[in-house]
Amino acid sequence: MRHQGKITAWKDDQGYGFITPNSGGDQVFVHIKSFVSRRQRPALAQIVTYELRRDESGRAQASAVDFVLRRKTARDSRSTGANRLTPNLAIGFLLFVALSAWAGKLPTAVPALYFAASLVTFGVYAHDKSAARANRWRTKKSTLHLLALIGGWPGALLAQSHLRHKSGKAAFLGVFWSTVLLNGGTLILLLTPGGKMLRAALGIA
Known part of the structure; x- marks a missing residue:
């Protein structure tokens, strides 16, 4: 029954x-x-x-x-739209840094860092979701946020969208988007004339 x-x-x-x-x-x-x-x-x-x-x-x-299937609500529609937007944002950003490096506006190490960090971050999200299903030891939230902060946030967005992992936790997403803003702010600084001094200090000029 x-x-x-x-x-x-x-x-x-x-x-x-x-x-x-x-x-x-x-x-x-x-x-x-x-x-x-x-x-x-x-x-x-x-x-x-x-x-x-x-x-x-x-x-x-x-x-x-x-x-049980239910009728799609306006909230569901907004959620679906957000799920479509996030992978486009991640892919668009990775293309942007690659083209910026190709145009000489960024060191080639920058897109290499983003691509490598994103790949690692996606893998860590996949492992964490598998661990959640099997009741195994989980990856710390601080580790996920650190990976996003150093440049893995595009990979995190793709994982949240395609794996549906950590995509519905408001507290987690609040911290996550803060790391995205911090990382993005640093990249913008690198693209400005004053960023040349920072790039020289970091050894990536």
Whole structure:
């Protein structure tokens, strides 16, 4: 017998939460491994159907969990638009620094740094998402932010969009975009005439 309920608690970094049944009663524990599809990440307020079973301690636990399709709202449309914008922003920026280096406005080391850092950052995001699903040791948020700050933020944007990892956490994204602004501000400084002195000091003139 299948039941229907709403996800009323979800810890994405730990991969578990609780479902409140539509019919009432106690909350039901649910683990990320219990979902039928891994293409969609669970989130608060999502409606799901599930089968009910008991664990070894006799506690209720959801299994064979599936999402219930719902009408697309204006908020969903905005979210979809943002998901399309972020990879374009990342790719556009990488092309910009590559063309700037080709035109002699930036040292070739700068686009090389961005491309290498982005590749590493994308890989770290992928590893962290895999660890979240398997309940393994996670990558520290500070490490992800440091990678973004040193130039890996385009790779982070691509990972957030394509892997749907860390893309729905407001606190994390607030710090992330701060690292993007800091990194971008430094790049703008390098492009100004006064940036030549900074580039010489950094040994990348």
